[in-house]
Amino acid sequence: SGIDARGILFGSVLAYRLRIGFVVVRKKGKLPGLTESVAYNLEYGKAEIEMQADAVAPGQKVVVIDDLLATGAGTLQATCLLLKRLQAEVLECLVLIELKELKGAEKLNSIPLFSLLQY
Ligand SMILES: O=P(O)(O)OC[C@H]1O[C@H](OP(=O)(O)OP(=O)(O)O)[C@H](O)[C@@H]1O
């Protein structure tokens, strides 16, 4: 699953290469039908992300991808909570860039994080 907005860009390419399914995690108010959402704090305010309730099947294994991990408290943690509510199994989080100083990886509650670049 890829996170709005830039996580969708990288996640869709990766899923296509791996020939696996892909679902989107979007900012609130952009998805039709029955949805589940989680509110979270950003560095610069509040936001809410949302998924369609039937996007993942119970027990389905999911890898979460985004462009950048900053606070982690944040976007990635809210996404993992959302996927858990939908009863998916979050295997790992991937980001292109990890801002080490903000210690975002520690907030993922033992979900492994892989980052291409640490800065
Ligand atoms: O680790 P965090 O503190 O949660 O911050 C990281 C998030 O912030 C940025 O997205 P933003 O919400 O600015 O939106 P965008 O992707 O639509 O630009 C970035 O793309 C991550 O998703």
Ligand SMILES: Nc1ncnc2[nH]cnc12
């Ligand atoms: N600290 C940061 N630097 C760059 N992009 C960001 N997006 C969210 N937090 C950020």
